[in-house]
Amino acid sequence: MNDDGLIGLLLNFRDATRSARCVRSLLDEGVPRVLVWDNSADEGVSASQLRDIFSSDPRVIIEVSANNLGFAMGVNRSIRLATERLGASTVLIINNDATLMVGALRALRGEAAARPQAAVISMDIDHAGTRGGVQFYQRLSGLLFARPVAGTFSYASGCCLWIDMRRVPLPLFDEAFFMYGEDWELGWRLRQMPGMWIHLPSLLVSHEGSASSKLGSTFYETHMVAAHLLLARRLGRSATEAVFLSATRLPVLLARAVLRSMRYRSLRPLRALGSGARLAWRRLG
Template sequence: MKVDAHMTPGDVVGLVLHFRTPQRTLSCLDSLRREGITEVVIVDNSQDGGDSVLAMTLGIKALSERGMRATVLPQERNLGFAAGVNVGIRHIISEYSADVLLINSDATLGSGALAAMRQLLPDATLVAPYASAADGGQLQSPLVFYQKYLALYLRRPVLGSINYPSGSCLLVRRDYVRTDIFDDEFFFYGEDVMLGHRITEGDDVFRDCPSATIVHGGSVSSKNGSRFYEYHMNRAHWLLARKLAANHLERFVCVFLRCITLPLRALVRSFRWRSLTPLIGLGWATSDVLRGRYRDLTPPVAR
């Protein structure tokens, strides 16, 4: 493992997945710079021939002049969230020995957030800040729950639920920076649930930090109600049924109950959106999981 000569043991490397939002990504990077982060790795998942990264050239140059060094890792296709993060982590491990701040490109770090989160690192493997939407609203804890039998995302724990940290912003202690931090069988959803499950099953700890905040916008690639969203959300639910089950009986229960809850969810969403897309997404996801395949459904580039 190499360490940059100008880095100190207390440094943090930023890791950002970029997807076709140059201005949002630059705003995210600038918020990291204001918090004292001078090294950042950008994984380009845009699948647009490098156009959106090219649009950031002047912005990245301006950040460089203000002390931030950005390394862009272009990808030929959209790898998805989990695999994209793992690509960035592999690069960081090869170049640095540092804590890693993973943050969505549509999020900005609040003033003092990094310092507040780092105060908790000695006693936690992962630390996550509170988040608010770009249009305001109440701050939300990053710690949420997944009911593994009914495939429900919840704000409060119930029987059979798994606590996990939202992946929109995570500060990862350097001894937990690993190339398989996320299960890359998941394309865009579910990997954070698996991360929480793995941590709670082991000796590691994750914590939220109420004194640290981010402002989190909406992702263009995962628009609620889109075919991309419906397909990958349902696919994640089916994968979680297999991966979270402790034995064959529990797996049967998870699958059986999903045969009820997922179609009901799709029907409600189809009615709400007045579209067959949720039902189509469920059908495709179910078929593909049974056949052991997947489709990324990355939206085409708008010209």
């Protein structure tokens, strides 16, 4: 996997400060160009702030979306722009609230050269002080695990991914997912294509986590419920199995909502059960 046409890619949502810090970390590591897809839908205010910061740096390209497309669609659109208009052959996707650690690009280049058959490379990430690598999603319950257990499949966080555009099937993410869950679905698809995804067990990224949507917020709780229900439909090999997998998630989602309502002393997680289910239904429609 050759990175001669490497472009860094991140989405910005009304947070020029974090996005600028992320961009600088990419440039400092030697990423030759960085594309910022502005999802802010704030009449160009956030994009203007970023342009002011990088006005004298031609390596930074800022593209403004008229609407907030969400993560999956925003990444897919920016990948299309990077490949069709900017000539990218390799894309390094990174969350705007994350930064590359020193030596990250060198490590990724080395792994790409050593494993030319791979289309996707993930890496260990420091999530606000907790190291995370490959994670596991249980198909029946929707529970997440740090180690493989019965009935799970592996996936990598979408926080930072090295993508060889010449090998990866496009679109990269399922656009039914607005935010959260698209990395689970990607893991399920890559599981069916052996050798396409490899994980580099080196700590290369520092991630603040949930900067654009606060944990416990109505947005977070609603979209997380929707993500689990959407994925149940994607994991089903038939309509009957999809309904069954949706049903098996309901007790888990209810228990999760009760525990989170107690933790945050708020009814938002419980209310999100209904709003998340309705959102999933609309997204599937």
